[in-house]
Amino acid sequence: MLAAAHLLRLARRAGATVLPHEPVTGFLRDGERVTGVRTARRAIPAGSVLNAAGTWAGQLAELAGVRLPVAPRRGFILVTEPLPAIIRHKVYLADYVADVASGSAALQSSPVVEGTRSGTVLIGATRERVGFDAAMSLPALRRLAAGAVQLFPVLRDVAVIRAYRGFRPYCPDHLPVIGPDPRAPGLHHACGHEGAGIGLSLGTARLVAQVLVGDRPDLDTYPFRPERFAPREPNDQHRRI
Ligand SMILES: Cc1cc2nc3c(=O)[nH]c(=O)nc-3n(C[C@H](O)[C@H](O)[C@H](O)COP(=O)(O)OP(=O)(O)OC[C@H]3O[C@@H](n4cnc5c(N)ncnc54)[C@H](O)[C@@H]3O)c2cc1C
Structure with missing residues (x-):
């Protein structure tokens, strides 16, 4: 909790705006491209959107029309x-x-x-x-x-x-999902870390930042690509809420 509060403080200091209790309800699109998010109160245009919605990341992905079997x-x-x-x-x-x-x-x-x-x-x-x-x-x-x-x-x-x-x-292959989603250009994911998401948060953030600014990531992100899953499996659980 203290670490999360500290990271939030650092993000604000670096210019981030935090909008608590304002869930994303949809995506702005320009054709296939994701160009921002929509909440109940506003539309927020963005050059890139990062889906870091944890256990709910599959639901968010579904709003963008792509499948992520995060359960x-x-x-x-x-x-x-x-x-x-x-x-x-x-x-x-x-x-x-x-x-x-x-x-x-x-x-x-x-x-x-x-x-x-x-x-x-x-x-x-x-x-x-x-x-x-x-x-x-x-x-x-x-x-x-x-x-x-x-x-x-x-x-x-x-x-x-x-x-x-x-x-x-939880992802069925026990690996997180990190990187851009070719099925919805403009949308990136950082989720599915199961029981290691706190420990892996800083490394994940570094990889995401490197990809977003066009640097070569420290680690090959191919195993974490979002499109690696089959189109749909019968036991998808993120739909059961
Ligand atoms: C019992 C237990 C023990 C654990 N022990 C450890 C451990 O020892 N070490 C470790 O590293 N990890 C541990 N974990 C795992 C760790 O808690 C997770 O991997 C980590 O919290 C995932 O972080 P995240 O940022 O991806 O998701 P979260 O921390 O879940 O954050 C996702 C955020 O997205 C928000 N959100 C959801 N939907 C929307 C929406 N539509 N719009 C906007 N925001 C949205 C949620 O409100 C939430 O704030 C444990 C988990 C459990 C349950």
């Missing part, structure tokens, strides 16, 4: 009461890697346990594809708690003070 992958986190510093590093079970790489929609859980500076311990991580179902799930929370106790038996008698959930932006 919500729900995840829960438990937060314990503050403890003395007993967990000093982020500790994972190796199963976590297999869960991330899995294409299954069913509930998966492998422990990721991390102490924070304030003493609370964060316990993740579940993954499941249930659309944008925001309901708390006791089976998911139980699996998280059991996994954490398996790694750190000392947590058995510790109180959980809260739980929260979010929707990771």
